[in-house]
Amino acid sequence: MTHDAKQSLTQNFSELTNSVNKAETTYSFKTQRLKKIYLSGETQVQALRGVDIEIPSGELVVMLGPSGSGKSTFLNIIGGLDQASSGHVYFKGKDLATLTSRELTYYRRENIGFVFQAYNLVPSLTALENVALVTEISPNPMDPLEALSIVGLKERACHFPSQMSGGEQQRVAIARALAKQPEVMLCDEPTGALDSETGIVVLKALMAVNEKYATTCIIITHNASIAQLAHRVIHFADGEVSKVVVNQQRKQPDDIDW
Numbered sequence: 481m482t483h484d485a486k487q488s489l490t491q492n493f494s495e496l497t498n499s500v501n502k503a504e505t506t507y508s509f510k511t512q513r514l515k516k517i518y519l520s521g522e523t524q525v526q527a528l529r530g531v532d533i534e535i536p537s538g539e540l541v542v543m544l545g546p547s548g549s550g551k552s553t554f555l556n557i558i559g560g561l562d563q564a565s566s567g568h569v570y571f572k573g574k575d576l577a578t579l580t581s582r583e584l585t586y587y588r589r590e591n592i593g594f595v596f597q598a599y600n601l602v603p604s605l606t607a608l609e610n611v612a613l614v615t616e617i618s619p620n621p622m623d624p625l626e627a628l629s630i631v632g633l634k635e636r637a638c639h640f641p642s643q644m645s646g647g648e649q650q651r652v653a654i655a656r657a658l659a660k661q662p663e664v665m666l667c668d669e670p671t672g673a674l675d676s677e678t679g680i681v682v683l684k685a686l687m688a689v690n691e692k693y694a695t696t697c698i699i700i701t702h703n704a705s706i707a708q709l710a711h712r713v714i715h716f717a718d719g720e721v722s723k724v725v726v727n728q729q730r731k732q733p734d735d736i737d738w
């Protein structure tokens with residue numbers, strides 16, 4: 481695609497999201513009757529059974545629920561990695577279902593930072609180069625070194641992934657997601673592979689991102705203690721939201737029992 485075509489698409493999407501009803505813009509996401517059915521041979525799996533939820537901008541949200549309750553499916557759909565079978569996802573008021581696949585690519589690239597349990601760093605690139613990979617294709621990136629500094633790794637910028645611990649590699653992955661200055665960070669089990677001490681450092685990095693940039697952070701975890709850090713806790717059960725709890729008091733990562 482030519483540079484002009486890219487610019488035009490980017491502009492179109494910005495116009496789409498900027499032209500939304502102002503009342504909607506305090507929410508990063510709203511979903512309505514969101515359903516997802518996976519077909520596996522002759523079997524149908526109802527992963528989401530009609531999820532209605534609002535996720536306010538700037539919040540740190542934790543999603544809890546048993547294995548298979550639909551958390552990752554939900555995250556993948558709101559992140560534009562997968563499509564719902566029916567229902568709606570509104571990002572700042574704009575229905576994702578109306579976007580072409582190309583617009584969806586721009587939506588993901590410009591608005592969403594992904595962090596997964598696997599760090600997915602390029603082994604032959606330094607920490608700084610891994611972060612710079614993303615900033616090179618982002619319209620509004622921050623300096624990669626600044627992103628590394630927010631996660632406490634400025635001094636490790638020239639190190640390769642093999643020279644870093646799991647927690648450090650995950651912090652590089654967070655810096656990489658953060659460096660494009662996304663509206664939202666979607667984190668699927670970001671501490672799943674880490675011991676408690678390292679996990680706490682990673683959670684501190686995510687909280688720093690949420691506080692410093694008001695980035696909406698949505699974190700899936702199996703560790704119920706992590707819910708104490710959140711503004712809002714969304715419980716999933718059997719493809720539905722079973723409960724939403726707004727924490728009146730939040731804890732700091734150092735104060736939770738892992």
Ligand SMILES: Nc1ncnc2c1ncn2[C@@H]1O[C@H](COP(=O)(O)OP(=O)(O)OP(=O)(O)O)[C@@H](O)[C@H]1O
Pocket residue numbers: 518519520525526527545546547548549550551552553554716
């Ligand atoms: N690509 C797929 N094809 C078929 N079924 C799928 C697919 N992805 C997920 N599922 C099924 O959908 C349901 C919800 O899965 P999902 O991964 O969203 O749950 P989860 O709450 O994230 O689980 P976990 O905590 O184990 O990651 C499960 O029954 C799962 O087996």
